Amino acid sequence: MVDASVICWGPFLLIAFLFSIFGIIWTIAYPFLFLYGAVFSGRNLDKSMNKIVFREKTSIEHFGKDPLSTLKGTHIVGGVRKSGLVYSSVVYSPSHWQLMIAWINGLFGGRIDIIHRVISVGRAEATQRLREQAQADGWEEVLNVRIDTAEMTSASNPKGTKAVEVFAYGTGVKYS
Amino acid sequence: MQHIRDGIMVVNTETIAGKVITQNLGVVGGSTVRAKHVGKDIFAGLKNLVGGELTAYTELLEESRSEAVARMVADAAARGANAVVNVRFATSAVTAGASELFAYGTAVIVE
Numbered sequence: 001m002v003d004a005s006v007i008c009w010g011p012f013l014l015i016a017f018l019f020s021i022f023g024i025i026w027t028i029a030y031p032f033l034f035l036y037g038a039v040f041s042g043r044n045l046d047k048s049m050n051k052i053v054f055r056e057k058t059s060i061e062h063f064g065k066d067p068l069s070t071l072k073g074t075h076i077v078g079g080v081r082k083s084g085l086v087y088s089s090v091v092y093s094p095s096h097w098q099l100m101i102a103w104i105n106g107l108f109g110g111r112i113d114i115i116h117r118v119i120s121v122g123r124a125e126a127t128q129r130l131r132e133q134a135q136a137d138g139w140e141e142v143l144n145v146r147i148d149t150a151e152m153t154s155a156s157n158p159k160g161t162k163a164v165e166v167f168a169y170g171t172g173v174k175y176s
Numbered sequence: 177m178q179h180i181r182d183g184i185m186v187v188n189t190e191t192i193a194g195k196v197i198t199q200n201l202g203v204v205g206g207s208t209v210r211a212k213h214v215g216k217d218i219f220a221g222l223k224n225l226v227g228g229e230l231t232a233y234t235e236l237l238e239e240s241r242s243e244a245v246a247r248m249v250a251d252a253a254a255r256g257a258n259a260v261v262n263v264r265f266a267t268s269a270v271t272a273g274a275s276e277l278f279a280y281g282t283a284v285i286v287e
Contacts (some may be wrong), residue, residue: 008239034226041227080193085186091234095227150267171187
């Protein structure tokens with residue numbers, strides 16, 4: 001038996017205090033963030049999509065064409081001087097408002113555009129980052145591109161998918 | 177990101193264009209499980225409410241992926257290979273808040 005008077009309660013109290021502070025902040029912030037998400041999440045998606053389209057244009061100008069392809073490189077005649085791995089990833093999540101709308105849409109069935117938009121922006125972002133990575137590493141083309149998605153859950157709520165990770169990778173080649 | 181580590185070429189095509197594979201040394205792989213600390217997790221949770229990109233998790237996956245690739249390359253180097261071809265990545269959410277990144281490929285000797 002351990003005598004209760006010899007246990008140092010300080011650290012436990014500190015942890016409990018921090019947890020309660022987080023709890024209070026969470027309770028206060030939740031409705032505001034939910035409303036913010038309801039008003040702005042669609043608009044923010046449109047904004048980031050526009051930015052991605054613009055960045056895509058700049059990198060296509062740099063390469064002279066879209067550098068990404070799913071070809072395996074057997075079509076290349078002549079020499080390749082160098083090749084190496086390129087990868088990029090992004091984690092995207094729908095807002096709780098969008099999840100709620102999606103749940104309501106799901107009751108009726110059919111297309112759920114609001115979630116489709118989130119994932120397509122995530123995918124566009126990942127492929128665009130792959131182009132930029134290829135540009136930064138000095139590759140002329142990226143072959144055998146694969147795009148993977150993985151679900152992520154946050155530690156605070158283990159149930160249900162919360163975010164989607166989009167991961168793109170390919171082989172960069174240099175011809176001369 | 178370095179495309180050549182310790183003199184080992186890493187590609188995800190079946191062959192390396194312009195090179196001939198002379199010897200196959202088998203499958204090599206590297207994996208890592210990582211998590212962000214609770215503070216970042218909470219902020220990611222708040223960001224999740226609003227939607228959009230979760231930068232903390234993107235960063236986390238980026239770090240762990242390069243670690244997985246580095247381990248795979250170390251495995252290949254231990255076998256005396258000079259290239260790893262047909263590299264694939266796999267992700268699994270082992271437990272909430274942590275994810276396992278696994279990179280695997282075939283270690284070969286090219287000329």
